[in-house]
Amino acid sequence: MSTQAPFTIEQFYKYLAEGKLMAGKCLKCGKIHLPPRPLCDNCYGQDFEWTEVSGKGKLLTYTIIHVAPPQFQTLAPYAVGIVQLENGLKIPGMISGVQQEQLKVGLELTIDFAACSAGQAWPQWQRYCFRQT
């Protein structure tokens, strides 16, 4: 794995577009950062390596957004949640293809890398979402 790519949020989204969920691991204290960051908040180390993370996890909490910002109004109502991945780290995102009645805490979900991208001037990243495992 190359260690040249900067440990930034933008790089995290670049890996997502390649179908990889990547976190930064601090080489000094071992803390895993999702999203990656250039300065470890635990030990202030600046040396990291990329580590691939499983995109499977369980739903910790969820909501259905009915009143949306202008950019998302065509999608509303839509479900979003916070997912705890298999390694314990947490990540939020939209949940696609699950009926509202079937949403429940503990539902098993898997990340979908090629999801619901809405065009915008900045940032031109691809969005991920979660689908039922």
Place this chain on the structure above:
Amino acid sequence: MNGKPLVSIVSAGLSKFGKHEGLFAREIFSLAVKEAFDRCPKLDPKRDIKALFIGHMGESYEHQGHMGAAAADWAGLLGIPATRTEAACASSGAALRSGVYAVLSGLADVVMVGGVEKMTHRTTAEVTEYLAMASDYPFEQFHGITFPGLFALMATAHMNAYGTTQEQMAKVAVKNHHHASLNPKAHMQKEITVENVLASKMVAWPLKIYDCSLITDGASCIILTKPEIAGKFTDMPVHIVGSGQASDTIGLYERKTLTSLQSAKLAAKTAYEMAAVKPEDVNLAEVHDCFTFAEIMAYEDLGFCKVGEGGKLVVEGKTALGGRLPVNTSGGLKAKGHPVGATGVAQAYEMYLQLTGQADKRQVKDAQVGLTHNVGGSGATATVHVYRSDQA
């Protein structure tokens, strides 16, 4: 620290909360300022006030940043150092905390702290977008998560962990609308029922429109002095005896827990210790009910009840006027309104009225110790202040 006054409030002003069509934020602020000056004839503003801190959340509403200087100008205070503080919905809680720093530093004997927001000229979609700016961009806003959405995520987690219900949340709205009906400056003046709340339009499940605070225009200000000189300005000062502020992750998803706000718990711990006060000593509180669920969580974070029992506390009526610990006698953000930058100091204004016996129909009898709790964003900032009446 042992409960001695840190600073004293010698005057306070609040604009009417509601729609101020055709007014700019700075013009609304001047209405609050005028009331504060009128209440305190012994204060010579141009001579005495040495600094201004003003909470203001968003440049987007009026395409206007740099509110410190603009507010100082419209308050007739040009020349003094004037600084805008921004901590989302806790912007003026942070202004208050900054005022405490300024007075305690010895650099200023008398300071004005305030807050303002002008919101109602924008559409709900625009306001939703501007408010969301106070949350994490790359993982929350970018994925369409709104502010009500973030509190809904916490509410869902709390319901799942403790069995909190939508009916309990609705009770918070009913109580705060009742309180607002006794406050002529509140945005909402009408009572509502639990059925009204439950039948109202969904915003972010389980939060409905009547679970949400209001899009409101308004401004607030108070005058702080060193406690030793408060008597020069008024016979009825209110003392701030505890001041806490704390931070947490900008993204809700990174928090250790989704059912409480660590920032609020930390800020409360600091403020309680400074004030030498325990939660059971508090006679009344203004808490950050940006959503009904947030008030339930605040009870727990502030130690007013056990964890998981916040819903029960409101249903039993203990936090209503006439109860053991009235909460949000002003109507709260829910019904008085939530001009975001103005809210933290508006809470202090209500404490000033209550602890000087000027709260009229909503007066809490024999109140001596009060608390305010102001939350920024989904809890990345919280400020907590403890107040004592001069008679205490």
